[in-house]
Amino acid sequence: MVMRFFPRSIRARLTAIATAIAALVLFATSTFMLVTVPDNLRDVVRDRVEVSVRRVAGDARAGELSTAIQVPARVHFLEVVTPSGDVIATTPGRAVHWKIKAFRPAEPDKVYVKEIWAPHERNAGETHFLVMAMSVPTPNGLVAVYGASSLTDVDRAIRWFEIQTFIVAPLILASVMGITWLVVGFALRPVERIRSKLAEITGQDLSRRVPVPDTGDEITDLAATTNDTLDRLERSAETQRRFVADASHELRSPIAALRTQLEVANAIPEETDWRATGARALATVDRLTGIIDELLMLARLDAGAVAPRRVVDMCRLAVEQVRRRKDAGVAIVPDLCASAPVHGSPVQLDRILTNLLDNATRHADTRIDLEVAVEEGRRVVVTVTDDGEGIAPEDRERVFERFFRLDSAKAKDQSGSGLGLPLSREIALSHGGTLTIADHAPGARFVLVLPRYQGA
Missing domain, CATH: 3.30.565.10 (Histidine kinase-like ATPase, C-terminal domain)
Known part of the structure; x- marks a missing residue:
């Protein structure tokens, strides 16, 4: 039942096996990447924002906080807010949407993380942010430090990777299938030549031989072994032909002589010396027996038989x-x-x-x-x-x-x-x-x- 659904052609089987292996490798690799890459990219953004939030929190705790907070590259804004909602310090020119400020840290000195969709600028479309919030005590009381970075680049990278996985992977499989089909076909071309040449060899002409490629691989060994087998077949057939020819050549004369003797004796029985005729016939039979024994022994030796x-x-x-x-x-x-x-x-x-x-x-x-x-x-x-x-x-x-x-x-x-x-x-x-x-x-x-x- 399994062989019914499995390709009979070696070329098709090898192509199917290579494609299946490539598909398995691509599936395992893609699954691993889809699971790990998004988290790794988010970890990079998270580490960047966390470092900035903790730095600002340290300045606020020491009472050294500036009202204008400069942000490092790829951190979109930092802001310090009192429990009543008053802004103590913020990034110049960056407005923090209320959706972000609604995210409140529950415990002091602990960083909380959340992904929020909010407008980047006033009247702008929503942007995917990774937001961090940390409540920290200061000389003037408890404040909340917010930091955020856009996940737009991360989302774009993940989307591109998914496109690569679900669109490029099938193209890779198609390429593997096509290349394997062509390579296996090229590798099996000598086998096809051997097969076609064998199909032309008949019992009437065993002198022809299959081509032996000079690649030095298993196909070369196959062709050489095939020619050795054809050599043995040719020798065997030649032995049989020679035996038949030898037997017909050598037996014809004594049989003809024996027949002549008997015909002459039968034609004139009253004048025939039957004792002498019988002696000559026996001598002829003895000669025939000797010839047959020698022919049979020669035939066995020609065939390689070992006594x-x-x-x-x-x-x-x-x-x-x-x-x-x-x-x-x-x-x-x-x-x-x-x-x-x-x-x-x-x-x-x-x-x-x-x-x-x-x-x-x-x-x-x-x-x-x-x-x-x-x-x-x-x-x-x-x-x-x-x-x-x-x-x-x-x-x-x-x-x-x-x-x-x-x-x-x-x-x-x-x-x-x-x-x-x-x-x-x-x-x-x-x-x-x-x-x-x-x-x-x-x-x-x-x-x-x-x-x-x-x-x-």
């Missing part, structure tokens, strides 16, 4: 690889250290060794050297070297591109997918390591570097 990890001894993985390949036809010569602990996924790390040794087996002539060592106590280095024809320097980075295969590799083995080395590098990178090709003759040398596990 379960634990401490893995690369030496033990190497020993197991050598044991599985003792009948592979190419001798594997291991050179292993005592222990090479790495914190990682045992499945993925074993997959790197499998891919590297499979690649070396396809290209080696007589032997493969497998070395696992710990360097400087901080790095585990795995080296796989074959004695084949090697890889030209200009192709050493291209072999890590997906589906890229050298002509020599295609000639030796048609079943390769071109995904083993790219997958191995992605696994190495996800474990904080590297996979490169080093200079070596004859043959090729792959160097895998991983951070050594430093735990107890």
